[in-house]
Amino acid sequence: xxxxxxxxxxxxxxxxxxxxxxxxxxxxxxxxxxxxxxxxxxxxxxxxxxxxxxxxxxxxxxxxxxxxxxxxxxxxxxxxxxxxxxxxxxxxxxxxxxxxxxxxxxxxxxxxxxxxxxxxxxxxxxxxxxxxxxxxxxxxxxxxxxxxxxxxxxxxxxxxxxxxxxxxxxxxxxxxxxxxxxxxxxxxxxxxxxxxxxxxxxxxxxxxxxxxxxxxxxxxxxxxxxxxxxxxxxxxxxxxxxxxxxxxxxxxxxxxxxxxxxxxxxxxxxxxxxxxxxxxxxxxxxxxxxxxxxxxxxxxxxxxxxxxxxxxxxxxxxxxxxxxxxxxxxxxxxxxxxxxxxxxxxxxxxxxxxxxxxxxxxxxxxxxxxxxxxxxxxxxxxxxxxxxxxxxxxxxxxxxxxxxxxxxxxxxxxxxxxxxxxxxxxxxxxxxxxxxxxxxxxxxxxxxxxx
Amino acid sequence: xxxxxxxxxxxxxxxxxxxxxxxxxxxxxxxxxxxxxxxxxxxxxxxxxxxxxxxxxxxxxxxxxxxxxxxxxxxxxxxxxxxxxxxxxxxxxxxxxxxxxxxxxxxxxxxxxxxxxxxxxxxxxxxxxxxxxxxxxxxxxxxxxxxxxxxxxxxxxxxxxxxxxxxxxxxxxxxxxxxxxxxxxxxxxxxxxxxxxxxxxxxxxxxxxxxxxxxxxxxxxxxxxxxxxxxxxxxxxxxxxxxxxxxxxxxxxxxxxxxxxxxxxxxxxxxxxxxxxxxxxxxxxxxxxxxxxxxxxxxxxxxxxxxxxxxxxxxxxxxxxxxxxxxxxx
Numbered sequence: 054x055x056x057x058x059x060x061x062x063x064x065x066x067x068x069x070x071x072x073x074x075x076x077x078x079x080x081x082x083x084x085x086x087x088x089x090x091x092x093x094x095x096x097x098x099x100x101x102x103x104x105x106x107x108x109x110x111x112x113x114x115x116x117x118x119x120x121x122x123x124x125x126x127x128x129x130x131x132x133x134x135x136x137x138x139x140x141x142x143x144x145x146x147x148x149x150x151x152x153x154x155x156x157x158x159x160x161x162x163x164x165x166x167x168x169x170x171x172x173x174x175x176x177x178x179x180x181x182x183x184x185x186x187x188x189x190x191x192x193x194x195x196x197x198x199x200x201x202x203x204x205x206x207x208x209x210x211x212x213x214x215x216x217x218x219x220x221x222x223x224x225x226x227x228x229x230x231x232x233x234x235x236x237x238x239x240x241x242x243x244x245x246x247x248x249x250x251x252x253x254x255x256x257x258x259x260x261x262x263x264x265x266x267x268x269x270x271x272x273x274x275x276x277x278x279x280x281x282x283x284x285x286x287x288x289x290x291x292x293x294x295x296x297x298x299x300x301x302x303x304x305x306x307x308x309x310x311x312x313x314x315x316x317x318x319x320x321x322x323x324x325x326x327x328x329x330x331x332x333x334x335x336x337x338x339x340x341x342x343x344x345x346x347x348x349x350x351x352x353x354x355x356x357x358x359x360x361x362x363x364x365x366x367x368x369x370x371x372x373x374x375x376x377x378x379x380x381x382x383x384x385x386x387x388x389x390x391x392x393x394x395x396x397x398x399x400x401x402x403x404x405x406x407x408x409x410x411x412x413x414x415x416x417x418x419x420x421x422x423x424x425x426x427x428x429x430x431x432x433x434x435x436x437x438x439x440x441x442x443x444x445x446x447x448x449x450x451x452x453x454x455x456x457x458x459x460x461x462x463x464x465x466x467x468x469x470x471x472x473x474x475x476x477x478x479x480x481x482x483x484x485x486x487x488x489x490x491x492x493x494x495x496x497x498x499x500x501x502x503x504x
Numbered sequence: 505x506x507x508x509x510x511x512x513x514x515x516x517x518x519x520x521x522x523x524x525x526x527x528x529x530x531x532x533x534x535x536x537x538x539x540x541x542x543x544x545x546x547x548x549x550x551x552x553x554x555x556x557x558x559x560x561x562x563x564x565x566x567x568x569x570x571x572x573x574x575x576x577x578x579x580x581x582x583x584x585x586x587x588x589x590x591x592x593x594x595x596x597x598x599x600x601x602x603x604x605x606x607x608x609x610x611x612x613x614x615x616x617x618x619x620x621x622x623x624x625x626x627x628x629x630x631x632x633x634x635x636x637x638x639x640x641x642x643x644x645x646x647x648x649x650x651x652x653x654x655x656x657x658x659x660x661x662x663x664x665x666x667x668x669x670x671x672x673x674x675x676x677x678x679x680x681x682x683x684x685x686x687x688x689x690x691x692x693x694x695x696x697x698x699x700x701x702x703x704x705x706x707x708x709x710x711x712x713x714x715x716x717x718x719x720x721x722x723x724x725x726x727x728x729x730x731x732x733x734x735x736x737x738x739x740x741x742x743x744x745x746x747x748x749x750x751x752x753x754x755x756x757x758x759x760x761x762x763x764x765x766x767x768x769x770x771x772x773x774x775x776x777x778x779x780x781x782x783x784x785x786x787x788x789x790x791x792x793x794x795x796x797x798x799x800x801x802x803x804x805x806x807x808x809x810x811x812x813x814x815x816x817x818x819x820x821x822x823x824x825x826x827x828x829x830x831x832x833x834x
Contacts, residue, residue, distance in 0.1 A: 115604045115608055117557070118600050118603065118604040119604075122560075125597075128567050129582060129589055131582075132570075132578040132581065132582030136579025140576055143571070143793055144796070146571070147572040147797060147801070148801040151572030151573075151804070153568075155809070155812070158561055159812045163558040163561075164815075165557055166555065166823065169554070170553060171822060220800070454586060458586075458587075458590040472609070476605060476608050
C-alpha cells in the first residue's frame with residue numbers, strides 16, 4: 054500500500070503542534086495567575102496565597118516540561134519535514150523563531166528554577182521578580198510565534214526574488230495585518246484556559262473535601278477572571294473575523310459555508326457542508342445575519358467559495374471546528390457568569406456549580422484546538438497565503454518513513470496526555486496544605502480549650 | 505567576504521558546545537541511574553532539578569541559529585538525519601517529562617518513570633552520537649559512514665556519563681561522591697580509548713578532514729589541540745585514581761578537564777568542517793540567509809547571548825554548593 058508523504062507529513066505536523074499547543078496555552082495564562090498569587094502574598098502576607106502559589110507552580114512545572122519537549126520537536130520539524138518552507142521563507146521564519154529562543158525560551162527555562170526551588174535561596178523580591186520574568190517570557194514566546202504564524206496567514210513587508218522571500222520591512226513583517234488580533238485572541242484564550250483549569254481543579258478538590266481556604270481563593274480568582282474575559286474574547290474574536298474577511302476571504306467563506314458570492318448572506322448555525330455539490334444539507338439558517346456580523350450591514354456582500362476555485366480550504370473541518378469553538382466559548386461565558394453570580398450572592402458555591410466547574414476544567418483546550426484548526430486548515434492550500442503552497446515545501450521522504458515516525462509520535466503523545474491528566478488528578482486528590490494547616494490550628498485550639 | 509555567516513556559525517558552535525557540556529551532564533546522570541540505590545536516585549535527580557530545562561534549551565538555540573542563519577542547511581541536514589532526529593526527539597521528550605512525572609505521580613509509577621528517564625537519556629545520547637557521526641561523514645550513505653556513526657553513537661554516551669560523574673563529584677558528598685568516583689574510574693578508560701580511536705578514524709574515514717589536518721605548516725599549528733586534550737584527559741584520570749585528592753574534595757577538577765576536552769574537540773571539529781556547513785556539499789556562505797535577515801538576527805544575538813550567559817551564571821550561583829535534598833516548598 055502506498056502512502057502519500059504529503060498527507061502523512063501534514064498529519065504528523067498537526068499532531069505535533071496540536072499536542073504542543075495544549076501546554077503553552079496553559080502555561081502562558083497560568084503564569085499570570087501565579088504572578089497574581091505571588092503579588093497578593095507579597096501585599097497581604099496571607100499564607101493562603103503562598104499555598105495557592107506552590108500548589109499551582111508544581112502543575113505549572115509539569116505543564117511547562119511538556120511544552121518544552123514538544124516545542125523542541127517543533128523546532129526540528131521544519132527541517133525534517135518541510136525543508137522547502139525554510140528554503141523559501143527562511144529569511145523571515147528563521148530570525149523570528151530565533152528571536153523566540155533568544156528573548157523568551159531561555160528566560161523561562163532559567164528563571165523557572167527559582168520559582169520552583171528558590172524560596173530559601175533568594176529574597177521574596179527576587180522570587181517575585183523571577184515569576185514576573187517567566188510570565189513576561191512566556192508571553193514573549195507567544196508574541197514571536199504568533200507574529201510568524203500571522204505573517205504566514207497575512208504576509209506583508211516582503212519581496213519575492215527568484216521565488217525566495219526577502220525582507221522589505223521588518224516592522225511590517227512583525228506587525229502584519231492579522232497579528233494584533235491573533236495575539237490578543239490567543240493571550241485571552243490562554244488566560245481563559247488557565248482560569249477554567251484552576252477553577253475546575255479547585256472545584257473538584259472542594260467536592261473531594263481536600264480543599265482549604267487557599268483552594269477557595271483560587272476558585273474565586275478563576276471564576277471572576279473568566280467572567281470578565283469570556284465576553285472580551287467574543288469581542289476580540291469578532292474583530293479577528295472581520296480582519297480575516299479582509300485578508301483571507303476564502304477562510305471566512307469556509308467558516309460560514311457560503312458557497313456562492315451573495316448579498317445579505319444568512320448565518321448557517323448548523324448543517325452538513327457538501328463540497329461536491331457545493332451546498333450545505335439540512336442547514337439551519339438565520340437570514341442576513343452573516344452579512345450583518347461580517348460587514349455590519351444587512352445587505353453586505355460576502356464572497357463565496359466558488360470565487361476561489363482550487364484555492365480555498367477544505368470546508369467541512371473548518372466549518373465544524375469553528376462551530377465547536379463558538380459553542381464552547383459561549384458555554385464558558387455562561388458558566389463563568391452563572392458561578393460569579395452565585396459567589397456574589399451566596400459567597401460560596403454549592404455542589405451543582407462545583408460539578409459544572411470541574412466538568413469545564415479542560416474546556417479551554419477544546420476551544421483553543423478548534424480555533425487553531427479553523428485558522429490553520431483555513432489557510433490551506435497555502436503554507437504562506439498566496440505565495441507558497443503546502444504541497445511545494447514538503448520533504449520527499451517515502452510514505453513508510455513518515456508513517457513510522459507518525460505512529461511513534463502518536464503512541465508517545467497519547468501516553469503522555471493520559472499520564473498528564475491522571476497525574477493532575479492525582480495531585481489534586483492530595484489534601485491542601487491550607488487544609489492541613491487549618492486542621493492543625495483547630496487541634497491546637499481544642500487542646501488549649503481543653504487545657 | 506561577508507563575515508556575518510562566520511559570526512553565526514561560531515554562535516552555533518558555541519551553543520552546541522554549551523549543550524554537550526550542560527545537557528551532557530544531566531543525560532549522564534540519567535544513564536547512571538540504574539547503578540544507584542533508590543534514595544541515591546532521588547539525590548542524583550535533585551542535583552539537576554534546577555538546571556535541566558535551561559540546559560536543554562541550548563540545543564534549541566543551536567538549531568535555532570541553524571534555522572535563523574542557514575535555512576538551506578537546516579533543511580538539508582535535518583532531512584538527511586530524519587530517523588535519528590525523530591528517535592532523539594522522542595527520547596528527549598520521554599526523558600524530559602519522566603523527570604517531572606516521577607516526583608508527581610503515584611508512588612507505584614515512580615520506578616517506571618525513573619526507568620523511562622534512563623531509557624530516554626541513553627537513547628537520546630546514542631541518537632545524538634549517530635547524528636554527529638553521519639554529519640562528520642558529510643551525510644553520506646556509505647558503509648564506512650555507517651561504521652563511523654555507530655562508533656560515535658557508542659562514544660558520546662560514554663562522554664556524557666563522564667560528565668554525569670563529574671557533576672556528581674561537584675554536587676554531592678559522602679557515599680554518593682565515592683560511588684561517583686568509582687563509576688568514573690570504570691568509565692574513563694573506555695572513554696579515552698574511544699577518543700583515541702575516533703581521532704585516528706576520522707582522518708582515515710574522511711579524506712577532506714585528513715587533508716586539512718596533515719598538511720604543513722597547519723599540522724604544527726594544530727598540535728596544541730590534541731596535546732591539550734591528552735593533558736586534560738590525564739589530569740582527569742589522575743584525579744579519579746588518587747584517593748587523597750578526591751578526599752580533599754577536588755573532584756571538580758574532573759569537570760573542568762572534561763570542559764577543556766569538549767572545547768578542544770569543538771575547535772577541532774570546527775576546523776575540520778569550516779568553511780563548509782555540510783562537508784563537501786554546502787559552504788556557510790551558500791547556506792546563509794539573506795544579508796538583511798542576518799543583520800536583523802545579529803542585533804538580537806549580540807544582545808541576547810551575553811544576557812543568557814550572565815543569567816545562566818546567576819542561576820548556577822543561586823543553586824551553587826553541595827546538594828541538600830531540594831523540595832518545592834522548602
